[in-house]
Amino acid sequence: MLEIPPGVYYKSIAPCICPIVNYCSHCGEKVVFRVPEGDNLPRHLCDACGTIHYLNPRLVIGTLPEWEDRILLCRRAIEPRRGFWTLPAGFMELGETAEQAAIRETLEEANARVELTGLFTLLSVPHVDQVHLFYRARLLDLNFSAGAESLEVALFREAEIPWEDISFRTVSTTLKHYLTDRGSGEFVFRAGELKAQG
Amino acid sequence: MLEIPPGVYYKSIAPCICPIVNYCSHCGEKVVFRVPEGDNLPRHLCDACGTIHYLNPRLVIGTLPEWEDRILLCRRAIEPRRGFWTLPAGFMELGETAEQAAIRETLEEANARVELTGLFTLLSVPHVDQVHLFYRARLLDLNFSAGAESLEVALFREAEIPWEDISFRTVSTTLKHYLTDRGSGEFVFRAGELKAQG
Numbered sequence: 001m002l003e004i005p006p007g008v009y010y011k012s013i014a015p016c017i018c019p020i021v022n023y024c025s026h027c028g029e030k031v032v033f034r035v036p037e038g039d040n041l042p043r044h045l046c047d048a049c050g051t052i053h054y055l056n057p058r059l060v061i062g063t064l065p066e067w068e069d070r071i072l073l074c075r076r077a078i079e080p081r082r083g084f085w086t087l088p089a090g091f092m093e094l095g096e097t098a099e100q101a102a103i104r105e106t107l108e109e110a111n112a113r114v115e116l117t118g119l120f121t122l123l124s125v126p127h128v129d130q131v132h133l134f135y136r137a138r139l140l141d142l143n144f145s146a147g148a149e150s151l152e153v154a155l156f157r158e159a160e161i162p163w164e165d166i167s168f169r170t171v172s173t174t175l176k177h178y179l180t181d182r183g184s185g186e187f188v189f190r191a192g193e194l195k196a197q198g
Numbered sequence: 199m200l201e202i203p204p205g206v207y208y209k210s211i212a213p214c215i216c217p218i219v220n221y222c223s224h225c226g227e228k229v230v231f232r233v234p235e236g237d238n239l240p241r242h243l244c245d246a247c248g249t250i251h252y253l254n255p256r257l258v259i260g261t262l263p264e265w266e267d268r269i270l271l272c273r274r275a276i277e278p279r280r281g282f283w284t285l286p287a288g289f290m291e292l293g294e295t296a297e298q299a300a301i302r303e304t305l306e307e308a309n310a311r312v313e314l315t316g317l318f319t320l321l322s323v324p325h326v327d328q329v330h331l332f333y334r335a336r337l338l339d340l341n342f343s344a345g346a347e348s349l350e351v352a353l354f355r356e357a358e359i360p361w362e363d364i365s366f367r368t369v370s371t372t373l374k375h376y377l378t379d380r381g382s383g384e385f386v387f388r389a390g391e392l393k394a395q396g
Contacts, residue, residue, distance in 0.1 A: 023226035025219045025242075025251070030226075038346065040306075041291060044223075053223070056256045057290050059329060092255050093239060097322035097391045098329055108238075119320060119389055124295035131257060131296055148236065189387055191317055193295045 026051045057129040060170075061101040062089020063137035064178055065114050070155035071175070072139060074109045076167055077151045084167035087134060087174065088112070090149075102135045110153040112144035119189060121177060123170045127196035132170040136178070136187065169194050224249045255327040258368075259299040260287020261335035262376055263312050268353035269373070270337060272307045274365055275349045282365035285332060285372065286310070288347075300333045308351040310342035317387060319375060321368045325394035330368040334376070334385065367392050 024031050024046035031044040036052055044053040064087055065072035073085045088109040092101040099116055106114050114137035123132045146153050156162075158179055166172040173194065181187040222229050222244035229242040234250055242251040262285055263270040271283045286307040290299040297314055304312050312335035321330045344351050354360075356377055364370040371392065379385040 021223045023221055023223050025221050025223045025229075028221035028226055028228075031223075054289070055292055057292060057294075058254045059257065091252070092329070094253055094255060094327045095324050096255075097324050098320060099322070099389070099391075100324075119387070122296060122317060122320075124297070126293050126295050126298075129292045131290070189317070191297070193297075 021053055021055070024049060024051055025053065055129075057124075057126075057131055059092040059098070059101070060089055060130050060132045061092050061098055061105060061135075062087045062133070063102050063106045063114055063116065063135050064120060064174060065106060065110070065112055065137045065139040067139040067142070067155055070157050071161070071178070072110060072112060072144065072153065072155055073161075074146070074150040075152045075154075076149065077146070078149050081167035083151065084165050085162050085171075086167040087171050089132070089134065089171075098133060099135070102133070102137070106137065107147075109147045109150050110144045111147055112153070113140040114138060115140060118187070120187065121170070121174045121189070122191045123173060124193045125170065126193065132168075134170070134174045169197075219251055219253070222247060222249055223251065253327075255322075255324075255329055257290040257296070257299070258287055258328050258330045259290050259296055259303060259333075260285045260331070261300050261304045261312055261314065261333050262318060262372060263304060263308070263310055263335045263337045265337040265340070265353055268355050269359070269376070270308060270310060270342065270351065270353055271359075272344070272348040273350045273352075274347065275344070276347050279365040281349065282363050283360050283369075284365040285369050287330070287332065287369075296331060297333070300331070300335070304335065305345075307345045307348050308342045309345055310351070311338040312336060313338060316385070318385065319368070319372045319387070320389045321371060322391045323368060324391065330366075332368070332372045 021031055021044040027049040029046055029048035031046050033042050033044055035042050036045060074088050075085050076082050088106040090105040102116060106112050117136045117138055120136045121134045144153050177190045219229055219242040225244060225247040227244055227246035229244050231240050231242055233240050234243060272286050273283050274280050286304040288303040300314060304310050315334045315336055318334045319332045342351050375388050
């Protein structure tokens with residue numbers, strides 16, 4: 001990160017993930033892309049009003065809701081990966097804590113009430129500029145149902161998990177760590193990185 | 199978070215933290231602030247090109263570098279809190295992992311090489327839309343020095359820590375947890391929230 005030469009377009013500012021920054025969101029003038037004084041990475045700068053537009057990775061936060069020997073999964077009603085199964089998770093919003101984001105996403109996607117029992121995985125996904133956090137959570141009742149972003153919500157025993165139809169690798173990684181730890185009787189926080197495939 | 203009515207300006211979009219979004223960074227037209235279809239929070243929308251400008255919390259990542267019974271701290275050369283002592287930390291950049299961010303920030307602020315030994319704290323700071331992560335780290339050598347954003351860098355024993363001159367509460371919280379755990383002989387990951395003061 002330290003050695004990116006000035007003016008080189010930084011690879012991970014991908015149009016599909018980060019907004020294309022052509023104009024200053026503050027004053028509307030065109031921005032330039034160069035290394036600001038005292039910095040070591042190129043940024044989108046507005047020479048008209050002086051604003052520096054920083055782009056940073058985003059947090060995706062979710063839960064692994066447990067009910068006895070079963071795990072709650074949601075089948076996605078939206079792209080990307082519509083029709084695939086996921087743990088309830090989504091982008092952290094302004095003004096909330098990481099724990100509030102986890103509980104809110106579980107409520108929104110599965111109409112499910114949970115009590116968090118600890119951070120379980122922290123997985124960096126640098127090629128899409130995201131960090132995914134999953135909390136273990138205790139499902140408080142069985143009155144769950146599909147939220148607006150889900151086609152269906154269901155509980156799965158280990159042998160029933162639809163491994164071929166899991167939406168994202170951070171979800172399958174979290175599920176595998178969970179099942180390993182449940183088998184051994186001790187849950188251990190895991191950090192890791194998922195690299196681009198292919 | 200679910201019940202914010204359409205059109206209500208969301209409190210934590212603070213000009214000092216998040217950019218003021220008046221114009222579309224994609225096409226340069228004026229944006230409006232309303233709840234998009236299928237969403238439940240107001241966003242900055244461009245009716246000209248259709249772009250939705252999401253704002254999300256940012257990750258600040260750093261280390262607690264250990265050398266025998268001492269901890270490395272940096273005295274800040276930049277605002278905010280110029281002249282105050284901090285653990286090396288800064289905003290996570292695009293294209294890196296959380297662990298790479300921790301190591302890079304330690305190198306940039308203290309010219310210090312570390313080996314991470316585990317995530318130690320995750321502290322949400324919702325009033326400034328940040329999540330702070332600190333890793334325990336082993337300092338690999340004593341060839342550290344002040345980086346561009348530091349006035350000086352030094353090692354502190356417990357009794358020497360300048361508690362009155364610590365830059366941020368996430369830093370003092372992390373230091374206190376560390377010293378408690380070092381005293382008890384067992385380091386335990388901590389999550390928490392720092393609320394606005396006053």
